């Protein structure tokens with residue numbers, strides 16, 4: 001099974017381009033088909049809304065908008081920066097992701 005994107009939901013990431021560059025946050029949503037991510041507090045747009053059922057007073061809502069997955073990298077806590085991930089197979093046959101810089105295994109075996 002080819003793994004095109006090594007990132008997963010809830011992964012810590014750092015933004016590597018755009019106005020939110022260098023922001024460390026986490027993945028809220030991941031759309032592998034479109035190659036897009038939604039990252040907490042990144043690419044937030046404010047929208048003025050009319051009152052509705054979920055927001056009876058109307059006003060301004062903030063929404064995290066999706067953007068290209070290529071704008072984020074995994075944020076390795078050990079390296080304290082964005083890193084590339086590798087995938088290796090453990091003795092028990094389980095695939096885990098690891099940091100290519102420090103070799104720290106990210107997924108719990």
Ligand SMILES: [Zn+2]
Nearest residue numbers: 076079099102
């Ligand atoms: Zn690392």
